[in-house]
Amino acid sequence: MQQVYNLTFSYAGQWLVDHGVKAIHAKDLYRFLYKDQPLTAPLQKLQDTLKKDTFSIHTKLVSQDGTIKVLFQLEDGYLIETVLMRYSFGNIVCVTTQVGCNIGCSFCASGLLKRQRQITAGEMMMQVKMMDAMLQEEASTSHVTHVVCMGTGEPFDNYDEVIRFTQILTHPHGLAIAPKNITISTAGIVPKIRLFAQEALPVHLAISLHAPTNELRTKIMKINQAFPLEKLMDAVDFYLAKTGRRITFEYILIADLNDQIEHADALATLLGQRDCYVNLIPYNAVMENDYRRPSQAAISAFFDRLMQRGILCTVRKELGHDIASACGQLRAQHQHETQR
């Protein structure tokens, strides 16, 4: 893919200077790349260099609820999964940040493929851009409004590209997604949480917690060995103090593993008075493991207990149930079929 999609706005100016055009035309370049405006006169001489890029679409599934799940094929042949979800408040794209993942969470279909390579900022932009184009095919006024880095990969294991991506994504001359509408989710790479707390961009942070004790968390998330809960919560406190922004904790509810009332109590105790919010995600069963989704009664009981304990939480509304909705499931399915 063309390097130009990797350029933050200030580097776009320098890139133009390197190609004999004044930096002041960076605005026109961004509008050409991200708003589909034609090349302005000063950029015409770069028309052979500035080609519109797209990914090829390997598979596209559309759910009855409007969720779109796409396997994009990268230039080097790797397949990555991107999802568009529609909510009453806007359209969310879930972006993949790595080809494969080395974190090795035991419940995750995405992590079955070890990390093959990093996704560049430009390739992340292209995922959003292509989903935005699909929305506009349906209705010209419909746009992507929110972006979450929650697809395949650990965003903080690709830190620099993810930060560059947020800078390009939020720029007013580009797609101009509001920083408050962007969420980056990490399994808990502590030094990067501390670094992220000091970035200028006010985008949201979500932490995949999934268990309230070290024993249980280490069982399902190997990363807990390197960064146990004490270190993680220290970094969370640093982030809260530094940014003043509420933090989200993701908690996948898995039947008979982490979904009991005692787990809700331990979670409430762990989070204490922190300014946070818990997103409860009932597990989507996948063929690669034996984990199961809890009963509706268990989900409600867990939710009620957290609320009683004063922890703000919601149960994530499930979308795309009919189209392999668990993260990485579509790519994993494709891999199974290829292996067969």
Ligand code: SF4
């Ligand atoms: S849940 Fe996220 S961090 Fe864990 S293995 Fe899957 S993609 Fe990697």
